[in-house]
Amino acid sequence: MTKQKKKLVLVNPLNTSTKGLVIHRQVIYPPLGLGIIATLTPDDWEVELIDENFDSFEYIDADLVGITALTSSVTRAYEIATIYEEKGTPTVLGGIHASMMPEEAKKIVSAVVVGEVESVWKTLLEDFTKGKMKNQYTGKLLPMEEMVRPKHEIFHKDYKFSSVQTSRGCPMNCEFCSVPSFNGNSYRYRPIEDVLDELETINHSMVYFVDDNLIGYGKRAQKRTIEFCNGIIERGIKIEWFCSASMNFADNEEVIELAAKAGCRMVLLGIESERIDQLQDMNKRLNAKMLKIDSYEIVFNKIHKYGIAVLGAFIYGLETDTPETMKARTKYINNAAIDSVQATVLTPLPGTRLFNRMQEDGKIKFNNFPQDWQHYHFGEVVWNHDLMNQETMDKEISINWHELYNEKILKKKFIRTLKQTKNPIAGIWSYGSNIQYHNLVFEHDDSRPQLSLEDIFGLKDVESTPFM
């Protein structure tokens, strides 16, 4: 008689009050961590994924439930965990929020995975099978040679991008960022051949490299990127891709040229601010150093030269911001050669020095946790600003975002991108990304209808736009 398999239900929860403003990772890219868990789970388990990016949650019987969450989606994760726990089904929570707030998570779920999951998942399942699951498993930062590939086939078929990771960690130490606490403060690289092998197995032609900085820093990192791009070209891997990088992406034009030949069509640059003093305040050293000797514009122009669009990430409501400085930021963005804009509100995430400092100073406004984590989606002001009261902040942010994402400026940017990159895919991707931000910013504003490509240009083939 064949033994019945145990059932593992994996859940990717979605903040139900808003999608928030960070499009990557949650909204349009598959939940890579859950794919890795699916690979690590032995064959005597059946694995099913509930992904709220596409399907509203419906209870499925399970022996064990594994949930991942960002801070903005953890309130929803706790709701779903509670449904299972009340029925006697143990739940496990992992991901960046649970890693930073394990004691909070333990009040709701049966077990928390702190840090990267690879080194502990099999032990956790063995302990569960023996009825001895502990309430915390702390993962080690394993060398990337040991990284298993995610089971891409469990992801929803409507994801337009595949997610692939080539490295983890970051040696920078920006005050607002929790990546170094979670993935370590140095780069760990996957062997290039392993990444190329994975790229050959996936069915999507559009890929998002989820690394915080695909290019890394220094000559060694440049050499690796060159080898990687050459590998894509030599193996004839036909993909178009989008990645995040730092402003040093443009240090070596050979890197940009090869990235473009290997399929790079858009790069997200964490620019944050156009002011040196603010960059220094948040410890964004590379950008500050660059502005001291040069301008960002040189970087944008070099990237455009090879047909790649620039998605610039900026923060509003920085601690030294005033209505005037935010207005100046918007003017800068609208005039600069930035194709797509990710404008977010300064949000202190747990596990960051920014959060600890603001909490010590009693500045955190939304502090009824865990309920209030749902406000930490980068589109809402969750702390008390020294120089602007709440009403002014809300009003000014709304004014600036209307200036950034109105139909007229989006159209102007699209035409400029086409001229500068001479690459229709780069134009369509950055334009689609802008439209998505527009729709997120105005999702609760009935006077600003949600946009599609068709609305502005009469383009019919909306399906070809990965960001829509």
Ligand code: SF4
């Ligand atoms: S914001 Fe980017 S550069 Fe800064 S610490 Fe985080 S991942 Fe590193």
